[in-house]
Amino acid sequence: MKTAMVWGASGGIGSALVQRLVDEGWAVLSVARDPGTVTPLPSEVIEADVADPRSVRQAVARAGELVQEVDLWIYAVGDITSVKAEDMSPEDWERILAANLTGAYLAIHYSLPLLTAEAHMVFLGAVSERLRLPGLAAYASAKAGLEAFAEVLRKEQRPRRVTLVRPKAVQTPLWGKVPFSLPPGAMSPQDLAERVLQAIQDGHSGVLNL
Ligand SMILES: NC(=O)c1ccc[n+]([C@@H]2O[C@H](COP(=O)([O-])OP(=O)(O)OC[C@H]3O[C@@H](n4cnc5c(N)ncnc54)[C@H](OP(=O)(O)O)[C@@H]3O)[C@@H](O)[C@H]2O)c1
Numbered sequence: 001m002k003t004a005m006v007w008g009a010s011g012g013i014g015s016a017l018v019q020r021l022v023d024e025g026w027a028v029l030s031v032a033r034d035p036g037t038v039t040p041l042p043s044e045v046i047e048a049d050v051a052d053p054r055s056v057r058q059a060v061a062r063a064g065e066l067v068q069e070v071d072l073w074i075y076a077v078g079d080i081t082s083v084k085a086e087d088m089s090p091e092d093w094e095r096i097l098a099a100n101l102t103g104a105y106l107a108i109h110y111s112l113p114l115l116t117a118e119a120h121m122v123f124l125g126a127v128s129e130r131l132r133l134p135g136l137a138a139y140a141s142a143k144a145g146l147e148a149f150a151e152v153l154r155k156e157q158r159p160r161r162v163t164l165v166r167p168k169a170v171q172t173p174l175w176g177k178v179p180f181s182l183p184p185g186a187m188s189p190q191d192l193a194e195r196v197l198q199a200i201q202d203g204h205s206g207v208l209n210l
Contacts, residue, residue: 004072005029005063005114007050007107010037012172013124014076016189018043020197021072029063029070031107050077050103051095060110070114072200074122075104082135082178093138100142105149112157120161120200123150127166127209135178147207154205161205167192168210 004021008014009030015038021028028043035045044066048059063070079099081092104123115121128143147164154162169175169186187210195210 001025001027002071003027003029003067003069004074005031005070005111006074006076007031007048007103008075008077008124009043009045010034010039011076011078012174012189013167013170013192014074015039016193017074017076017196020190020193024197026072027067029066031059031063048107050107051098053106056103056106057110060107060114063111064114067114069116070111070119071116072120072122073108073111073115074124075107076124077103077107078124078174080136080139080174080177082180083138084135085137088138096138097142097145100139101145101149104146108153115160118159118161120163120205121150121153121157122163122165122196122200125150125164125166127168161203163196163199163204163206163208165196165208165210 004026006014006018009018010032018028018030030038030043030045031048032038033049035047038045046059046062049055077099079096125146126143128140131140150162150164169183170189170192171186172189175182199208
């Protein structure tokens with residue numbers, strides 16, 4: 001049985017990925033800020049706030065007690081706010097950068113020793129160039145940074161694979177945090193999870209536009 005580790009397991013996309021993996025027979029380590037909010041079972045649940053380096057390190061140490069190695073590692077944490085730079089507090093900026101960018105670095109930095117030699121890493125990015133809209137400075141900057149991070153990591157970690165997923169709109173609670181309407185034709189998180197897992201099975205590495 002192969003093992004997956006999913007960060008952001010309480011989220012719309014993260015929980016759909018966990019469910020799909022469990023359905024397909026994977027052993028899954030779910031990582032969430034509040035373990036009580038993770039619904040898909042059976043999966044081991046580990047607590048971590050990715051804004052806190054110590055919490056991330058402890059979560060990976062716990063994972064190391066539960067499993068020997070991780071074959072598939074997914075970062076589906078994210079946060080968004082719509083506030084113009086002029087009005088954005090340093091705390092809001094830090095929170096969005098922590099969830100979307102610095103947390104991704106922390107989580108993979110501590111997780112790498114647990115990954116198999118041919119492990120696949122997956123980061124949930126976004127079509128960042130389309131997000132350069134008033135109010136989205138923090139989110140768009142973080143997602144652009146995440147793309148660069150994933151590209152460098154891919155070169156550093158060969159033969160391991162790194163996929164940066166760029167989904168269009170997906171129907172999740174994230175949309176409740178911004179004053180925009182979900183576009184018609186938005187994907188369900190279940191459809192997205194199916195397409196991501198198909199790409200993983202096909203050996204994808206690089207940018208995955210969905
Ligand atoms: N939905 C879309 O249309 C869309 C499109 C493109 C890209 N994405 C990206 O896909 C990813 C997943 O988004 P989603 O739509 O599933 O959003 P979501 O339902 O809001 O889920 C976000 C997840 O991130 C977690 N999180 C946020 N800050 C955290 C922190 N400091 N520590 C630990 N966990 C934290 C949340 O945990 P809590 O439950 O504790 O808050 C939640 O599990 C994000 O990176 C998002 O940017 C989404």
